Amino acid sequence: LRSNYAIFLSSCGFLKQCFDIYKEFDEKKLHTSESYLNYSKILHKNKFYNQALLIINNLLFENDKNLIAIRHRFLIYKDLKDTVNAEKDILRAHKLDNLDIVTNKTLVEFYVDNKQFHKAIPYCDSMISENIDALFFIMMKINCKIHLALWKNLSKDLDFFKNKIDKNIT
DSSP: OHHHHHHHHHHTTOHHHHHHHHHHHHHHTOOOHHHHHHHHHHHHHTTOHHHHHHHHHHHHHHOTTOHHHHHHHHHHHHHTTOHHHHHHHHHHHHHHOTTOHHHHHHHHHHHHHTTOHHHHHHHHHHHHHTTSSHHHHHHHHHHHHHHHTOOTTHHHHHHHHHHHHHHHHO
């Protein structure tokens, strides 16, 4: 309840009071997985990246398979321009659940943003083959292939894209 109150305080601009609650959590060892995650997200949102990283690492020390925490740490590393650790975390999240849509979208977008189009295509193919948000992933795959000038089978990908759009419209 107090963690939710801290979130409320943060969203209303009362950061000092919010941080006071989390300081009490630290001192009295009251943190839960949720409070660590919320605290780290608040710190991250306010651009206290190093502190956000310390807090999320506390959570991951307790549970190194927390998918949401790993993806959150990815975002912190990304904002810190630490692409090596960001990539390690998003790949680690993918390894924990290779069909998680949020993780796959984040991974593909990360590779596209970093102009590593060749790395994005296999993840697109995987999600397309499972028919998980295939429209998004075929669009991203086509984008990657165009950037890489991979014209082979592009017409098949475009036909697949058109068919998916036609199905969504009707």
